[in-house]
Amino acid sequence: MPVGIITNVCAIFLGGIVGALGGQKMSTELKEGLNMTFGIASMAMGVYAIAPLKNLAAVIFAVIIGTGIGLLCHLGKLINRGAMAMQRLISRFVSAPDNFEQQAFERTMVTVIVLFCASGTGIYGTLTEGMNGDATILISKSILDFFAAVIFGANLGLVVSLIAIPQVIILTILFLIAHLIFPLTTPNMILDFKAVGGILMVASGFRIIEVKMFPTADMIPMMIVIMPISWFWMQVVMPLL
Template identity: 70%
Template sequence: MPIGITVNALSVLLGGIFGALGGKKMSKGFKESLNMAFGVCSMAMGIFAIAPMKNMAAVIFSIIIGTAIGLIFHLGEWINRGASNMQKFISKFIHAPAALDQKTFDATLVTVIVLFCASGTGIYGALTEGMNGDATILISKSILDFFTAAIFAANLGYVVSLIAVPQFVIFIILFFAAHLIYPLTNPAMILDFKAAGGVLMLASGFRMVQIVMFPTADMIPAMIVAMPISWFWMAIILPIL
């Protein structure tokens, strides 16, 4: 039972409704300050995930190689393009609120779709829950997503709630894919995978507080290569050393 994924999707759904209903009462300063707190929380979650790693060199190689793959294949651009297509479909049924022009509404909606459907933290959390049933990452993320959805919905309206549907579908696919991967792993590989995901969570935190705009979408392949590289390091490299 994908509890974490369900809770995360509900947090976006309910947060969007809450923001659309009461968003006008949120000041700009309140929204910005709350976003800073979200960034710090994401960093803390990332550090917690990184700490138990078994093979630092393998994790570092994973981040470098995975990011290089993402940049070579322009993964971030593909994700933005997919989000843009999703936005065009949604905009056929829901138009920009009176306070926003359609161009601003469309651009912001693409950003929100990427944030909720293709974040490193969400993908990492869905894979982790699928592997070992640990829903704590997604449940912790749900707290942040509820308020993030509320803040965006204050400007965009109820359309933010609809993003919970594609988010749930994407995370469920990752959840069941992880079931096939887990039997091929060992505890050290899992910890190194979590550490790679933690690095992405840390990078996401820096983006939230706008200190450094890491290419987090392009860094997503790091989680795909983390376990093979961890296995290669332990089976091939360490015996030589």
């Protein structure tokens, strides 16, 4: 049972409801302070994941090559287009709140959909749980997502809870794919995979606090290329050193 996915989906669903019902009482100062906390928490999770890496050179290669692939394929733009398609579908059933212009509502909805359905941390956490059953990353992310959903729910209303529907579909598909990949991996490959995911979480933390807007969506392919690169490094390069 994908405990992490269920926890994450429930956190967003309930957070959206809590925000819609009582989030208006939250001050701007509190919201900004929580946002900064989200950033540093993401970085802490990233450092925790990076620490046990096995092959630093392979990880660096994967970060560079994977990000290059994402940028060349304009993956970030493709993800935003997918989020816009989801937003248009949702907007057919839910109108913008009275205090929101329709265009501003649509832009914010796209941001929220990307954050909850296609974030690097969510994808990394789901793949990790699918490969070895470790739900730690997704459960930790759920804590952040709950409060983020409360904040967005206070601004957008109950529509934030509806994002849990496409999220559970996307994460379940990734979970099943990872479950099939795991038998082909080794413990050292998993450690390098976690390290790459940790780097992505650190980059996400910098984006959250708006210090540096790393292209985190374009960096997602590095979680795919790390596996063959790590295997090649251990099987071919290391024996030559």
